[in-house]
Amino acid sequence: MQVTMRSENHVGYVTLSNPPVNAIGQALRQGLLEAVRWAERDRLDRVIVFGAGGVFAAGADAKEFDSPPQVPHLPEVLSAIDESFVPWIAAIEGVALGGGAEIAMACRMRIMAPDARIGLPEVTLGVIPGAGGTARLPRLVGLQKAVEMITMGKPIGAQEARSAGLVHAVEDDPIEAAFMVNSEELGCI
Template sequence: MCNPVTLTRHESCGLITLFSPPVNALSQAVRSGLVAALDDALEDPRLEWILLQSGGRCFSAGADIKEFGKPPQFPVLPEVIHAIESSSKPVVAWLHGVSLGGGLELAMACHYRLAAPDARFGLPEVKLGLIPGAGGTQRLPRLIGLEAALEMILSGEPIGTRQARELGLVDGVADEGHTPEAARLVMAAELVGQGVRPTRKRELLATHEAPLEWLAAQREALALPASGDLAPLKAVEALEAAMTHPFDKALARERELFLECLASPQRQAKVEAFLARGRHSRSLNADGGGDNTRGTTA
């Protein structure tokens, strides 16, 4: 099997390219490849900055569905994300296609984000009875604000590049649908002169004067439904932690809430339904219809 992550050098830039078709799922092989490539780039004195990109049709559609329900395989995604955000050299993400779930969490850990005009971004975990579990509830509000982050997390729906740029999720947008690698490097080089910019150190802003009271009202409006789905309420709790605790403590609280959702029977039922849809999609494709989407998500 070919290495799903490669490091190449272009002058002072280390190009880390993820390629694991069909949707660049963040499997254990990809995660370990990312850590190894990052370590190599940091150790190479010729490299001053890093561009993280993906081959194929998208940046990443998230976690590998084949790992659902299995014991964690190291490095886990939060470790990979922490390593990228802690890089001593600026890291720029080039985003095309979709960046969903863990894929978007990975992008948010980079110091800067550039996007293709038709890219889409989302945290769909709530649709599987989960919340983001690799810093999504902590980094997203630091990039786009508390209210927009809650709306994006609770809806689970992706947003387009234009909205992402307006909100501050991405720092720049390419002019054309197809952007050659050379053009990406030029765009990224204009940003890295600003240096390392960890998302975790950015101020968390809110539009409401009393954001905790606003969050409490949102929680009241999300009274536990008959289905017993905990995810929306846990998402609000995670954002409350983001507002009231230091980053590391709030991040640990997010993980606790994520694991609570993971253990719920409602989550299992949603995942089984998702897997069933994926099997149906593959069956249609084998018969000449449907698409070839693998079962990957947040």
């Protein structure tokens, strides 16, 4: 399974697991969509999504590049996360690149480890972010910073992401920090 789900004390833990970089392929997208349904069905208080192996997610699965797109498509998955009544928190370790950054941006809150990096490097491959990153990023960091990040394609570190407003906090243990976020901060009351 590329996405595993467990709950404890009404908190859902969703782990992305497609080694070595948790590439976002069809099975991972399907697993995330199922996780949204699971969280809503079980009426969880929140979902904390993170990557196995110390990496959040490093973008699309290159194995799918030469194949026709398979459902569910990432924009559909991100809309489900974004629109869910259960708030999602991205606990980012390692890197959140491309679609990984877009997953994080679809969450209600983002918490990064101090040495983590986040960005939309698609332009370095000759494409633009295709799963809503070009819309979500400016809302979070402002137009000037978003244009810089999208056109340069250079990932930024945790402190810069915090200063820009892309992430809410930088913590040594982002999963534990996500668990400790109070409901008021998540906008749940």
